[in-house]
Amino acid sequence: MTVVTERKWVGPGAVERLKILQDTKTIAIVGASDKLERASYFVATYLLSSSTYDVYFVNPILAGKSGTILGHPVYASLADIPVEIDMVDVFRRPDDTPEIAKEAAEIGAKYFWLQLGIWSDEAAEVAEDLGLQVVMDRCVKIEHARFHGGLNLAGFNTGEISSKRQRIDA
Numbered sequence: 001m002t003v004v005t006e007r008k009w010v011g012p013g014a015v016e017r018l019k020i021l022q023d024t025k026t027i028a029i030v031g032a033s034d035k036l037e038r039a040s041y042f043v044a045t046y047l048l049s050s051s052t053y054d055v056y057f058v059n060p061i062l063a064g065k066s067g068t069i070l071g072h073p074v075y076a077s078l079a080d081i082p083v084e085i086d087m088v089d090v091f092r093r094p095d096d097t098p099e100i101a102k103e104a105a106e107i108g109a110k111y112f113w114l115q116l117g118i119w120s121d122e123a124a125e126v127a128e129d130l131g132l133q134v135v136m137d138r139c140v141k142i143e144h145a146r147f148h149g150g151l152n153l154a155g156f157n158t159g160e161i162s163s164k165r166q167r168i169d170a
Helices: 013-024 039-050 060-062 092-108 120-128 140-147
Strands: 026-030 054-058 072-073 088-089 109-114 133-135
Touching: 013 109, 013 133, 013 140, 026 039, 039 054, 039 140, 054 060, 060 072, 088 092, 092 109, 092 120, 109 120, 120 133
Parallel strands: 026 054, 026 088, 054 072, 088 109, 109 133
Antiparallel strands: none
16 A cells, blocks of 8 residues: 655746746756666756756765766765855755755755655755755756757657757857
8 A cells, every 4th residue: 555645845837947947057966876777867968968057966975986977076965066056956865855955055055956756845844944946856857858949858759840949048
């Protein structure tokens, strides 16, 4: 028997999510992996190749081993990243997310984003209490592609054929 808990938190709508993506310049991926089959690797590949974001990787185990993902350094913690981070994008278990929300606030991040399948009312409450705007159970890659006409690049068959190119305003 599956126990379904009711979600209390209500996230931002499409317009607000678009504003978050437009305002974001730097993204730290917490729980980043160097394994091709992991969602975080797929998202990182997309963000590095199809967006203008500066992407940073956080994984304490990899920081001590290989030290890189897709040619970029891996940091042991958010506090180790040498630049200001706008968005913290999390690929970790829901139980880990309240503490990550606190770390995100400590480094001055504005946005706390939990990937598809990750939901924590507690983390949302912690993050919002600390001044972060929260998105949960949504994929940054999919949302970016949705708003920039690139869902086909994200692996979705949109059924539309277009010669329009994405405009990136600098």
